[in-house]
Amino acid sequence: MSGLRIEEYPDRLVVTLDRPEKRNAIDADLVAELHGVCAELEARPRLLLLTGGTAGIFAGGADIGQLRDRGRLDALAAINAGVFARIRALPLPTVAAVDGPALGGGAELAYACDLRVCTARAFFGQPEVRLGIIAGAGATHRLPALVGEARAKELLFTGRRVDAAEALRIGLVNRVVEEPDGLLPSANELLDEMAKGSTLALRLTKLAVDAPPAAHPHLDLVSQAVLFEDEEKRRRMTEFLERRRSR
Template sequence: MSLRIEELSDRLVVTLDRPEKRNAIDAELIRQLHEVCAELEARPRLLLLTGGVDGIFAGGADIGQLRERGRLDALAAINSAAFARIRALPMPTVAAVDGPALGGGAELAYACDLRVCTARAVFGQPEVRLGILAGAGATHRLPALVGEARAKELLFTGRRVDAEEALRIGLVNRVVPEPDGLLDCAHELLDEMAKGSALALRLTKLAVDAPAAAHPHLDLVSQAVLFEDDEKYRRMTDFLERRRPR
Protein backbone atom coordinates (compact mmCIF):
# COMPACT_ATOMS: atom_id res chain seq x y z
CA MET A 1 0.00 0.00 0.00
CA SER A 2 1.19 3.51 -0.82
CA LEU A 3 -1.04 5.06 1.84
CA ARG A 4 -1.57 4.44 5.54
CA ILE A 5 -5.10 5.27 6.63
CA GLU A 6 -6.27 5.90 10.18
CA GLU A 7 -10.01 6.27 10.67
CA LEU A 8 -11.14 8.46 13.57
CA SER A 9 -14.69 9.33 14.54
CA ASP A 10 -14.81 12.62 12.63
CA ARG A 11 -11.83 12.43 10.26
CA LEU A 12 -9.49 10.31 8.19
CA VAL A 13 -5.74 10.62 8.63
CA VAL A 14 -4.04 9.63 5.37
CA THR A 15 -0.26 9.28 5.30
CA LEU A 16 1.76 8.94 2.10
CA ASP A 17 3.89 5.85 2.61
CA ARG A 18 6.51 5.36 -0.09
CA PRO A 19 9.63 6.29 1.91
CA GLU A 20 11.96 4.41 -0.41
CA LYS A 21 10.74 6.68 -3.27
CA ARG A 22 10.50 9.91 -1.21
CA ASN A 23 6.72 9.54 -1.43
CA ALA A 24 6.84 10.11 -5.17
CA ILE A 25 3.34 10.15 -6.63
CA ASP A 26 2.82 7.19 -8.95
CA ALA A 27 -0.23 5.61 -10.54
CA GLU A 28 -0.86 3.27 -7.62
CA LEU A 29 -0.81 6.10 -5.09
CA ILE A 30 -3.23 8.03 -7.29
CA ARG A 31 -5.52 5.00 -7.43
CA GLN A 32 -5.53 4.80 -3.65
CA LEU A 33 -6.24 8.54 -3.33
CA HIS A 34 -9.32 8.00 -5.51
CA GLU A 35 -10.43 5.29 -3.07
CA VAL A 36 -10.01 7.71 -0.16
CA CYS A 37 -12.06 10.32 -2.02
CA ALA A 38 -14.82 7.79 -2.75
CA GLU A 39 -14.98 6.97 0.97
CA LEU A 40 -15.18 10.65 1.98
CA GLU A 41 -17.75 11.45 -0.70
CA ALA A 42 -19.95 8.60 0.53
CA ARG A 43 -19.45 9.44 4.21
CA PRO A 44 -18.21 13.03 4.54
CA ARG A 45 -15.60 13.69 7.23
CA LEU A 46 -12.59 15.90 7.73
CA LEU A 47 -9.31 14.86 6.11
CA LEU A 48 -5.75 15.18 7.35
CA LEU A 49 -3.26 14.40 4.59
CA THR A 50 0.41 14.07 5.49
CA GLY A 51 3.72 12.50 4.58
CA GLY A 52 4.39 11.95 8.27
CA VAL A 53 7.26 13.59 10.14
CA ASP A 54 10.16 11.83 8.44
CA GLY A 55 11.43 14.90 6.58
CA ILE A 56 9.53 14.37 3.33
CA PHE A 57 5.99 15.17 2.22
CA ALA A 58 6.23 14.24 -1.45
CA GLY A 59 9.18 14.71 -3.75
CA GLY A 60 6.94 15.08 -6.79
CA ALA A 61 5.57 12.77 -9.44
CA ASP A 62 7.38 9.51 -10.09
CA ILE A 63 9.78 10.69 -12.82
CA GLY A 64 10.31 7.15 -14.06
CA GLN A 65 6.62 6.84 -14.88
CA LEU A 66 6.30 10.46 -15.98
CA ARG A 67 9.07 10.14 -18.55
CA GLU A 68 7.19 7.37 -20.35
CA ARG A 69 3.83 9.14 -20.48
CA GLY A 70 2.62 10.50 -23.81
CA ARG A 71 0.06 13.05 -24.91
CA LEU A 72 -2.89 10.72 -24.31
CA ASP A 73 -1.71 10.22 -20.72
CA ALA A 74 -1.57 13.99 -20.28
CA LEU A 75 -5.12 14.34 -21.60
CA ALA A 76 -6.25 11.60 -19.19
CA ALA A 77 -5.52 13.99 -16.28
CA ILE A 78 -4.02 11.20 -14.18
CA ASN A 79 -2.82 13.36 -11.28
CA SER A 80 -4.96 16.46 -11.78
CA ALA A 81 -8.24 14.51 -11.67
CA ALA A 82 -7.35 13.02 -8.28
CA PHE A 83 -6.24 16.38 -6.90
CA ALA A 84 -9.40 18.07 -8.19
CA ARG A 85 -11.42 15.39 -6.45
CA ILE A 86 -9.59 16.12 -3.17
CA ARG A 87 -10.27 19.82 -3.64
CA ALA A 88 -13.98 19.12 -4.13
CA LEU A 89 -14.42 16.89 -1.07
CA PRO A 90 -17.50 17.86 0.95
CA MET A 91 -15.67 18.58 4.23
CA PRO A 92 -12.52 20.63 4.89
CA THR A 93 -9.07 19.15 4.33
CA VAL A 94 -5.68 19.96 5.88
CA ALA A 95 -2.24 19.05 4.49
CA ALA A 96 0.52 18.62 7.09
CA VAL A 97 3.86 19.09 5.36
CA ASP A 98 7.28 18.13 6.73
CA GLY A 99 10.26 18.59 4.42
CA PRO A 100 10.03 18.94 0.64
CA ALA A 101 6.69 19.24 -1.18
CA LEU A 102 7.84 19.55 -4.77
CA GLY A 103 6.15 19.37 -8.16
CA GLY A 104 3.12 17.11 -7.86
CA GLY A 105 3.74 16.91 -4.13
CA ALA A 106 3.25 20.66 -3.81
CA GLU A 107 0.17 20.48 -6.03
CA LEU A 108 -1.26 17.79 -3.76
CA ALA A 109 -0.80 20.13 -0.80
CA TYR A 110 -2.41 23.01 -2.73
CA ALA A 111 -5.45 20.79 -3.38
CA CYS A 112 -6.18 20.77 0.35
CA ASP A 113 -8.10 23.66 1.88
CA LEU A 114 -5.42 24.53 4.45
CA ARG A 115 -1.75 23.74 4.94
CA VAL A 116 0.44 23.54 8.04
CA CYS A 117 4.14 22.77 7.86
CA THR A 118 7.35 22.38 9.81
CA ALA A 119 10.21 24.86 9.75
CA ARG A 120 12.10 22.55 7.39
CA ALA A 121 9.29 22.39 4.80
CA VAL A 122 10.08 23.46 1.24
CA PHE A 123 7.66 24.06 -1.63
CA GLY A 124 8.56 24.28 -5.31
CA GLN A 125 7.44 23.73 -8.89
CA PRO A 126 10.46 22.51 -10.89
CA GLU A 127 8.42 21.30 -13.87
CA VAL A 128 9.75 23.74 -16.47
CA ARG A 129 13.26 22.48 -15.74
CA LEU A 130 12.05 19.00 -16.69
CA GLY A 131 10.46 20.16 -19.92
CA ILE A 132 6.85 20.13 -18.78
CA LEU A 133 4.43 22.42 -16.93
CA ALA A 134 2.83 22.11 -13.51
CA GLY A 135 -0.27 20.44 -14.89
CA ALA A 136 -1.94 19.09 -11.73
CA GLY A 137 -3.36 22.33 -10.37
CA ALA A 138 -0.52 24.75 -9.64
CA THR A 139 -1.22 27.00 -12.62
CA HIS A 140 -4.59 27.99 -11.15
CA ARG A 141 -4.39 27.13 -7.43
CA LEU A 142 -1.04 28.82 -6.79
CA PRO A 143 -2.18 32.24 -8.14
CA ALA A 144 -5.27 32.00 -5.95
CA LEU A 145 -3.07 31.37 -2.93
CA VAL A 146 -0.19 33.81 -3.41
CA GLY A 147 -1.24 36.17 -6.21
CA GLU A 148 -0.61 36.06 -9.94
CA ALA A 149 2.79 37.77 -10.12
CA ARG A 150 4.38 35.71 -7.36
CA ALA A 151 2.87 32.49 -8.71
CA LYS A 152 4.27 33.22 -12.16
CA GLU A 153 7.71 33.82 -10.69
CA LEU A 154 7.64 30.47 -8.89
CA LEU A 155 6.24 28.59 -11.89
CA PHE A 156 8.61 30.23 -14.42
CA THR A 157 11.79 29.84 -12.35
CA GLY A 158 11.22 26.68 -10.31
CA ARG A 159 12.50 28.55 -7.26
CA ARG A 160 11.86 26.86 -3.94
CA VAL A 161 10.03 28.53 -1.06
CA ASP A 162 11.01 27.79 2.53
CA ALA A 163 8.57 27.65 5.45
CA GLU A 164 9.15 31.23 6.58
CA GLU A 165 8.41 32.64 3.13
CA ALA A 166 5.50 30.24 2.64
CA LEU A 167 3.86 31.64 5.77
CA ARG A 168 4.57 35.23 4.78
CA ILE A 169 3.03 34.90 1.31
CA GLY A 170 -0.01 32.92 2.45
CA LEU A 171 0.98 29.55 1.02
CA VAL A 172 0.64 27.93 4.46
CA ASN A 173 -1.53 28.79 7.45
CA ARG A 174 0.80 27.78 10.27
CA VAL A 175 4.44 26.77 10.80
CA VAL A 176 5.59 24.63 13.72
CA PRO A 177 9.26 24.78 14.74
CA GLU A 178 9.74 21.05 15.34
CA PRO A 179 8.46 18.05 13.36
CA ASP A 180 7.08 16.42 16.51
CA GLY A 181 4.48 19.19 16.75
CA LEU A 182 3.25 18.97 13.16
CA LEU A 183 0.43 16.47 13.47
CA ASP A 184 -0.70 17.95 16.79
CA CYS A 185 -0.97 21.34 15.06
CA ALA A 186 -2.99 19.86 12.20
CA HIS A 187 -5.31 18.01 14.55
CA GLU A 188 -5.82 21.16 16.64
CA LEU A 189 -6.90 23.01 13.51
CA LEU A 190 -9.31 20.22 12.60
CA ASP A 191 -10.58 20.10 16.19
CA GLU A 192 -11.51 23.78 15.91
CA MET A 193 -13.42 23.06 12.71
CA ALA A 194 -15.14 20.06 14.30
CA LYS A 195 -16.70 22.34 16.92
CA GLY A 196 -18.90 23.78 14.20
CA SER A 197 -21.98 22.31 12.59
CA ALA A 198 -21.02 19.69 10.01
CA LEU A 199 -23.68 20.94 7.59
CA ALA A 200 -22.59 24.56 8.07
CA LEU A 201 -18.99 23.54 7.36
CA ARG A 202 -20.02 21.73 4.18
CA LEU A 203 -22.10 24.61 2.86
CA THR A 204 -19.45 27.19 3.82
CA LYS A 205 -16.81 25.27 1.88
CA LEU A 206 -19.18 24.95 -1.07
CA ALA A 207 -19.84 28.70 -1.03
CA VAL A 208 -16.18 29.72 -0.71
CA ASP A 209 -15.13 27.44 -3.58
CA ALA A 210 -17.98 28.44 -5.88
CA PRO A 211 -17.32 30.75 -8.86
CA ALA A 212 -18.08 34.43 -8.36
CA ALA A 213 -21.15 34.22 -10.58
CA ALA A 214 -22.80 31.86 -8.08
CA HIS A 215 -22.92 34.57 -5.41
CA PRO A 216 -25.02 35.82 -3.70
CA HIS A 217 -27.58 33.24 -4.83
CA LEU A 218 -25.67 30.24 -3.47
CA ASP A 219 -25.14 32.02 -0.14
CA LEU A 220 -28.85 32.77 0.16
CA VAL A 221 -29.95 29.21 -0.65
CA SER A 222 -27.33 27.72 1.68
CA GLN A 223 -28.41 30.02 4.49
CA ALA A 224 -32.04 29.10 3.88
CA VAL A 225 -31.17 25.43 4.30
CA LEU A 226 -29.22 26.12 7.50
CA PHE A 227 -31.98 28.32 8.96
CA GLU A 228 -34.29 25.28 8.87
CA ASP A 229 -31.72 22.88 10.33
CA ASP A 230 -32.36 21.49 13.82
CA GLU A 231 -28.67 21.85 14.62
CA LYS A 232 -28.89 25.63 14.10
CA TYR A 233 -31.79 25.89 16.52
CA ARG A 234 -30.05 23.74 19.15
CA ARG A 235 -26.76 25.65 18.93
CA MET A 236 -28.40 29.07 19.11
CA THR A 237 -30.58 27.99 22.02
CA ASP A 238 -27.49 26.75 23.89
CA PHE A 239 -25.76 30.06 23.19
CA LEU A 240 -28.67 32.14 24.48
CA GLU A 241 -29.05 30.00 27.61
CA ARG A 242 -25.37 30.40 28.43
CA ARG A 243 -25.75 34.17 28.15
CA ARG A 244 -28.92 34.32 30.26
CA PRO A 245 -28.37 35.89 33.70
CA ARG A 246 -28.49 33.38 36.55
Protein backbone atom coordinates in the same frame (compact mmCIF):
# COMPACT_ATOMS: atom_id res chain seq x y z
CA MET B 1 2.07 -2.83 -1.25
CA SER B 2 -0.07 0.06 -0.11
CA GLY B 3 1.36 3.54 -0.51
CA LEU B 4 -0.96 4.98 2.13
CA ARG B 5 -1.54 4.49 5.84
CA ILE B 6 -5.10 5.34 6.82
CA GLU B 7 -6.34 5.99 10.34
CA GLU B 8 -10.10 6.35 10.81
CA TYR B 9 -11.70 8.46 13.53
CA PRO B 10 -15.36 9.40 14.00
CA ASP B 11 -14.89 12.90 12.56
CA ARG B 12 -11.82 12.56 10.32
CA LEU B 13 -9.44 10.43 8.32
CA VAL B 14 -5.69 10.77 8.80
CA VAL B 15 -3.99 9.66 5.59
CA THR B 16 -0.22 9.31 5.48
CA LEU B 17 1.75 8.95 2.25
CA ASP B 18 3.94 5.93 2.89
CA ARG B 19 6.48 5.37 0.12
CA PRO B 20 9.66 6.46 1.93
CA GLU B 21 11.89 4.51 -0.45
CA LYS B 22 10.51 6.66 -3.30
CA ARG B 23 10.34 9.92 -1.31
CA ASN B 24 6.54 9.57 -1.44
CA ALA B 25 6.59 10.09 -5.19
CA ILE B 26 3.10 10.12 -6.64
CA ASP B 27 2.70 7.19 -9.04
CA ALA B 28 -0.32 5.56 -10.65
CA ASP B 29 -0.87 3.17 -7.74
CA LEU B 30 -0.84 6.01 -5.22
CA VAL B 31 -3.28 7.98 -7.38
CA ALA B 32 -5.62 4.97 -7.39
CA GLU B 33 -5.41 4.73 -3.60
CA LEU B 34 -6.14 8.45 -3.22
CA HIS B 35 -9.22 7.97 -5.40
CA GLY B 36 -10.27 5.30 -2.92
CA VAL B 37 -9.90 7.74 -0.04
CA CYS B 38 -11.99 10.29 -1.93
CA ALA B 39 -14.71 7.73 -2.60
CA GLU B 40 -14.85 6.97 1.13
CA LEU B 41 -15.10 10.65 2.10
CA GLU B 42 -17.70 11.37 -0.57
CA ALA B 43 -19.86 8.52 0.69
CA ARG B 44 -19.34 9.37 4.37
CA PRO B 45 -18.12 12.98 4.66
CA ARG B 46 -15.48 13.62 7.29
CA LEU B 47 -12.53 15.94 7.73
CA LEU B 48 -9.24 14.89 6.14
CA LEU B 49 -5.69 15.26 7.39
CA LEU B 50 -3.20 14.41 4.64
CA THR B 51 0.46 14.09 5.54
CA GLY B 52 3.75 12.47 4.69
CA GLY B 53 4.43 11.96 8.39
CA THR B 54 7.28 13.59 10.26
CA ALA B 55 10.26 11.81 8.71
CA GLY B 56 11.37 14.81 6.67
CA ILE B 57 9.44 14.23 3.43
CA PHE B 58 5.96 15.16 2.24
CA ALA B 59 6.13 14.25 -1.44
CA GLY B 60 9.05 14.67 -3.81
CA GLY B 61 6.75 15.03 -6.82
CA ALA B 62 5.36 12.75 -9.46
CA ASP B 63 7.20 9.52 -10.20
CA ILE B 64 9.61 10.76 -12.91
CA GLY B 65 10.15 7.24 -14.21
CA GLN B 66 6.46 6.94 -15.02
CA LEU B 67 6.14 10.57 -16.09
CA ARG B 68 8.94 10.27 -18.63
CA ASP B 69 7.11 7.50 -20.47
CA ARG B 70 3.68 9.16 -20.54
CA GLY B 71 2.38 10.48 -23.86
CA ARG B 72 -0.21 13.04 -24.92
CA LEU B 73 -3.14 10.75 -24.20
CA ASP B 74 -1.88 10.28 -20.64
CA ALA B 75 -1.67 14.05 -20.25
CA LEU B 76 -5.24 14.45 -21.50
CA ALA B 77 -6.37 11.76 -19.05
CA ALA B 78 -5.52 14.16 -16.16
CA ILE B 79 -4.06 11.35 -14.06
CA ASN B 80 -2.77 13.50 -11.18
CA ALA B 81 -4.93 16.55 -11.89
CA GLY B 82 -8.09 14.46 -11.67
CA VAL B 83 -7.44 13.08 -8.20
CA PHE B 84 -6.22 16.46 -6.90
CA ALA B 85 -9.42 18.09 -8.17
CA ARG B 86 -11.40 15.38 -6.42
CA ILE B 87 -9.54 16.10 -3.15
CA ARG B 88 -10.25 19.80 -3.60
CA ALA B 89 -13.96 19.09 -4.06
CA LEU B 90 -14.37 16.85 -0.99
CA PRO B 91 -17.44 17.81 1.02
CA LEU B 92 -15.64 18.77 4.25
CA PRO B 93 -12.39 20.67 4.83
CA THR B 94 -8.96 19.16 4.31
CA VAL B 95 -5.58 19.99 5.88
CA ALA B 96 -2.16 19.10 4.48
CA ALA B 97 0.57 18.63 7.09
CA VAL B 98 3.91 19.10 5.33
CA ASP B 99 7.33 18.13 6.68
CA GLY B 100 10.32 18.52 4.38
CA PRO B 101 10.00 18.90 0.61
CA ALA B 102 6.71 19.27 -1.24
CA LEU B 103 7.87 19.52 -4.84
CA GLY B 104 6.12 19.35 -8.21
CA GLY B 105 3.09 17.13 -7.88
CA GLY B 106 3.73 16.92 -4.15
CA ALA B 107 3.28 20.68 -3.83
CA GLU B 108 0.18 20.51 -6.03
CA LEU B 109 -1.24 17.85 -3.72
CA ALA B 110 -0.75 20.23 -0.79
CA TYR B 111 -2.38 23.10 -2.73
CA ALA B 112 -5.40 20.88 -3.37
CA CYS B 113 -6.10 20.83 0.37
CA ASP B 114 -8.00 23.71 1.95
CA LEU B 115 -5.33 24.55 4.54
CA ARG B 116 -1.65 23.80 4.97
CA VAL B 117 0.50 23.42 8.10
CA CYS B 118 4.22 22.82 7.77
CA THR B 119 7.41 22.40 9.76
CA ALA B 120 10.26 24.89 9.75
CA ARG B 121 12.25 22.56 7.49
CA ALA B 122 9.48 22.27 4.87
CA PHE B 123 9.83 23.81 1.43
CA PHE B 124 7.72 24.02 -1.72
CA GLY B 125 8.66 24.22 -5.38
CA GLN B 126 7.48 23.74 -8.95
CA PRO B 127 10.47 22.52 -10.98
CA GLU B 128 8.39 21.33 -13.94
CA VAL B 129 9.71 23.77 -16.56
CA ARG B 130 13.22 22.47 -15.90
CA LEU B 131 11.95 19.00 -16.82
CA GLY B 132 10.32 20.20 -20.02
CA ILE B 133 6.69 20.20 -18.84
CA ILE B 134 4.26 22.49 -17.03
CA ALA B 135 2.87 22.22 -13.52
CA GLY B 136 -0.25 20.62 -14.96
CA ALA B 137 -1.95 19.21 -11.86
CA GLY B 138 -3.34 22.39 -10.38
CA ALA B 139 -0.49 24.80 -9.65
CA THR B 140 -1.20 27.10 -12.59
CA HIS B 141 -4.56 28.09 -11.10
CA ARG B 142 -4.35 27.19 -7.40
CA LEU B 143 -1.00 28.87 -6.75
CA PRO B 144 -2.14 32.29 -8.10
CA ALA B 145 -5.24 32.04 -5.91
CA LEU B 146 -3.02 31.44 -2.88
CA VAL B 147 -0.14 33.86 -3.39
CA GLY B 148 -1.18 36.22 -6.20
CA GLU B 149 -0.56 36.10 -9.93
CA ALA B 150 2.84 37.80 -10.13
CA ARG B 151 4.43 35.76 -7.37
CA ALA B 152 2.92 32.54 -8.69
CA LYS B 153 4.31 33.27 -12.16
CA GLU B 154 7.77 33.85 -10.69
CA LEU B 155 7.68 30.51 -8.89
CA LEU B 156 6.29 28.64 -11.89
CA PHE B 157 8.68 30.27 -14.39
CA THR B 158 11.84 29.82 -12.30
CA GLY B 159 11.23 26.67 -10.25
CA ARG B 160 12.52 28.55 -7.20
CA ARG B 161 11.93 26.84 -3.88
CA VAL B 162 9.99 28.55 -1.10
CA ASP B 163 11.04 27.82 2.48
CA ALA B 164 8.63 27.66 5.41
CA ALA B 165 9.17 31.24 6.57
CA GLU B 166 8.44 32.65 3.12
CA ALA B 167 5.52 30.26 2.65
CA LEU B 168 3.91 31.67 5.80
CA ARG B 169 4.62 35.26 4.81
CA ILE B 170 3.07 34.95 1.35
CA GLY B 171 0.03 32.96 2.49
CA LEU B 172 1.01 29.60 1.04
CA VAL B 173 0.69 27.96 4.47
CA ASN B 174 -1.47 28.78 7.47
CA ARG B 175 0.91 27.75 10.25
CA VAL B 176 4.57 26.83 10.73
CA VAL B 177 5.67 24.67 13.65
CA GLU B 178 9.33 24.59 14.64
CA GLU B 179 9.68 20.92 15.50
CA PRO B 180 8.40 17.98 13.45
CA ASP B 181 6.82 16.45 16.55
CA GLY B 182 4.46 19.42 16.67
CA LEU B 183 3.23 19.07 13.09
CA LEU B 184 0.42 16.56 13.45
CA PRO B 185 -0.83 18.00 16.77
CA SER B 186 -1.01 21.44 15.16
CA ALA B 187 -2.88 20.10 12.12
CA ASN B 188 -5.27 18.14 14.31
CA GLU B 189 -5.82 21.24 16.43
CA LEU B 190 -7.07 23.06 13.33
CA LEU B 191 -9.39 20.17 12.56
CA ASP B 192 -10.58 20.08 16.18
CA GLU B 193 -11.65 23.73 15.87
CA MET B 194 -13.55 22.94 12.67
CA ALA B 195 -15.19 19.92 14.26
CA LYS B 196 -16.81 22.18 16.87
CA GLY B 197 -19.02 23.65 14.16
CA SER B 198 -22.12 22.30 12.48
CA THR B 199 -21.15 19.72 9.88
CA LEU B 200 -23.78 20.96 7.45
CA ALA B 201 -22.79 24.61 7.96
CA LEU B 202 -19.14 23.69 7.44
CA ARG B 203 -19.98 21.79 4.27
CA LEU B 204 -22.06 24.61 2.81
CA THR B 205 -19.44 27.20 3.79
CA LYS B 206 -16.79 25.27 1.86
CA LEU B 207 -19.14 24.94 -1.10
CA ALA B 208 -19.77 28.70 -1.09
CA VAL B 209 -16.12 29.71 -0.74
CA ASP B 210 -15.06 27.40 -3.57
CA ALA B 211 -17.89 28.43 -5.90
CA PRO B 212 -17.21 30.73 -8.88
CA PRO B 213 -18.05 34.43 -8.41
CA ALA B 214 -21.13 34.14 -10.61
CA ALA B 215 -22.72 31.80 -8.04
CA HIS B 216 -22.91 34.60 -5.46
CA PRO B 217 -25.05 35.78 -3.75
CA HIS B 218 -27.55 33.16 -4.91
CA LEU B 219 -25.64 30.19 -3.49
CA ASP B 220 -25.17 32.00 -0.17
CA LEU B 221 -28.90 32.71 0.08
CA VAL B 222 -29.94 29.16 -0.73
CA SER B 223 -27.34 27.73 1.67
CA GLN B 224 -28.56 30.00 4.44
CA ALA B 225 -32.16 29.05 3.72
CA VAL B 226 -31.28 25.37 4.11
CA LEU B 227 -29.44 26.05 7.38
CA PHE B 228 -32.24 28.21 8.79
CA GLU B 229 -34.50 25.15 8.62
CA ASP B 230 -31.91 22.81 10.13
CA GLU B 231 -32.71 21.55 13.62
CA GLU B 232 -29.06 21.74 14.64
CA LYS B 233 -29.08 25.50 14.00
CA ARG B 234 -31.99 25.91 16.44
CA ARG B 235 -30.28 23.69 19.03
CA ARG B 236 -26.96 25.51 18.80
CA MET B 237 -28.54 28.95 19.02
CA THR B 238 -30.72 27.90 21.95
CA GLU B 239 -27.67 26.61 23.80
CA PHE B 240 -25.84 29.87 23.06
CA LEU B 241 -28.70 31.97 24.49
CA GLU B 242 -28.95 29.77 27.57
CA ARG B 243 -25.22 30.06 28.26
CA ARG B 244 -25.40 33.83 27.94
CA ARG B 245 -28.38 34.03 30.34
CA SER B 246 -26.57 31.88 32.92
CA ARG B 247 -23.57 34.23 33.14
